[in-house]
Amino acid sequence: MDRLLLHHCCAPCSMRVVPALSTEFTVESFWYNPNIHPREELGNRRKSLEEYAASAGRKLHFKEEETMERWIEEFSALGLERCRFCYTLRIDATARAAKERGIGYFSTTLLASPYQKHEMIKEIAAASAKRENICFVYRDFRPHYFDGKNEAYNKGYYLQKYCGCIFSKEERVKEKQLKRK
Numbered sequence: 001m002d003r004l005l006l007h008h009c010c011a012p013c014s015m016r017v018v019p020a021l022s023t024e025f026t027v028e029s030f031w032y033n034p035n036i037h038p039r040e041e042l043g044n045r046r047k048s049l050e051e052y053a054a055s056a057g058r059k060l061h062f063k064e065e066e067t068m069e070r071w072i073e074e075f076s077a078l079g080l081e082r083c084r085f086c087y088t089l090r091i092d093a094t095a096r097a098a099k100e101r102g103i104g105y106f107s108t109t110l111l112a113s114p115y116q117k118h119e120m121i122k123e124i125a126a127a128s129a130k131r132e133n134i135c136f137v138y139r140d141f142r143p144h145y146f147d148g149k150n151e152a153y154n155k156g157y158y159l160q161k162y163c164g165c166i167f168s169k170e171e172r173v174k175e176k177q178l179k180r181k
Contacts, residue, residue, distance in 0.1 A: 001026045004105040004137060005061075005098035007090055009033060009164070010045050011052040011157040013109040015148035017141050018056065025105060025137075029053055032063040032093045034071045035086045036164040048158035055155075061101075063093055068166065082167055083117055087124050095128035095136075105135045112141040112148060115163065 004025035008014050014029075021027050031049060036042040053060040075085050091108065098106040108125070110116045118140065125136040141148075153159060162172040 002105055003028060003101075003103040004107060005030050005094060005101065005103045007032065007094040007106070007108040007110070008049050008060075009090075009109050009113075010160060011048040012149045012152035012159055013112040013141075013145075014049065014052055015151045016144035017107075017109045017112050017139075017148070018058070020139065020141065020144075021107065021137070027058075028101070028103065029058050029060045030063070030094055030097055031060055032090055032097075033164060034068070034089065037068045037166040037169065039068075041160065041164070041169075044158045045160060045164075048152075052152075052155075052157060061097065063097060072166070082165065084120060084124070086165060087117070087121055088128075091121070091124050092128050092131075095125070095132045095134060098134055099132040103134070105137050107137040107139070109141075111139060112145050114142045114145055118142075 002025055004021060005028050006018065006021065007030050018027055018029075031046065033042070033045070036045060050060060075082060087110070094106050094108065098104070106129070108121065110121055111118065122136075122138050125138070129136040149159065162168045
């Protein structure tokens with residue numbers, strides 16, 4: 001079977017993606033999420049994914065995150081739309097890591113979430129794949145999102161309340177405040 005490097009954003013999004021891709025590929029797991037803020041949130045998500053990987057007998061490769069301050073600095077300097085910046089950073093790192101490991105395919109668990117921008121992810125990943133001369137595997141896992149989230153809940157994995165960056169956290173807080181009114 002061909003090898004695929006799978007970028008993981010969190011354990012809940014991994015629950016249905018890994019088994020589905022494992023029918024076609026030997027899946028290797030990869031963590032790189034410098035966007036997640038604050039540090040406590042980053043730690044909770046990483047620990048939860050490590051627990052999932054251990055229970056599933058999966059090896060998890062890491063690219064250590066830069067600090068949130070550096071993430072904001074780079075984001076501000078580039079002037080890109082924040083989701084495009086964030087996807088590009090993580091997808092490019094995954095494609096490079098796959099290439100470095102001699103893996104010909106890559107994908108991301110971001111494709112499990114109905115809250116992510118699939119068309120933008122596909123566009124960015126296609127460009128990364130072309131640059132690295134490897135293949136991006138797109139699958140729409142959104143129909144399985146809530147099943148995966150329920151499974152993660154039942155197994156006691158950490159369930160996050162927002163996408164990850166400081167901006168999405170602030171949006172979530174404002175959203176909650178509006179609902180209370």
